[in-house]
Amino acid sequence: xxxxxxxGAPQTEPSVAEDAASQERPAAEADDPVEGFASxxxxxxxxxxxxxxxxFVETYGGEEHPRTWYTAAEALGQIGAPAxxxxxxxxxxxxxxxLKLALYALMLASQDPSVTSRTGGEYIRLGxxxxxxxxxxxxxxxxxxxxxxxxLWD
Numbered sequence: 596x597x598x599x600x601x602x603g604a605p606q607t608e609p610s611v612a613e614d615a616a617s618q619e620r621p622a623a624e625a626d627d628p629v630e631g632f633a634s635x636x637x638x639x640x641x642x643x644x645x646x647x648x649x650x651f652v653e654t655y656g657g658e659e660h661p662r663t664w665y666t667a668a669e670a671l672g673q674i675g676a677p678a679x680x681x682x683x684x685x686x687x688x689x690x691x692x693x694l695k696l697a698l699y700a701l702m703l704a705s706q707d708p709s710v711t712s713r714t715g716g717e718y719i720r721l722g723x724x725x726x727x728x729x730x731x732x733x734x735x736x737x738x739x740x741x742x743x744x745x746x747l748w749d
Contacts, residue, residue: 638670639674639678639681640681642666642667642670642671642674643671643682643685645666645667646667646668646671646685646696646697646700647692647693647696649692651665651666651667652664652665665699665725667700668696668697669700671703671704672699672700672703673703674704675703675704675707675709676704676709676710678700679701679704679707680745680748682697683737683741685697686698686701686734686741691730692727694727694730695725695726696725698719698734699721699724699725701719702718702720702721702724702737705718705719706718710744710747713744714743714744714747717744719736719737719740720736721736722736
């Protein structure tokens, strides 16, 4: 059952970023710094600054099945909704590596439940991920999604 506000107060929905922040940490801690970072914005900036760093990766899966873990993109994807508007300018990157990782991070971040609950389940569904040959097609997909949903961050 949905309860309305008292005395006819206007109902406004929180932005996706506000909604994500409140879901990720208890409300009493929402303004506290992220562990190891001065603020959530500092964490986002830290990982954005490393998207183009080809050495900022790890390997997992053992010797028989080595896989690359794209640390910055994965972290930004885990941050979710708050990272989305910060990643969008990277869609204009001329660096194929950075663009590939920004697209991947956007795809992951757009799957944040606080985003998909507001978009009716729609998130950035890239074709082939982490392949620089697919950057142009994936950029078009991401831009189309952002055009439809950017108002959630306004």
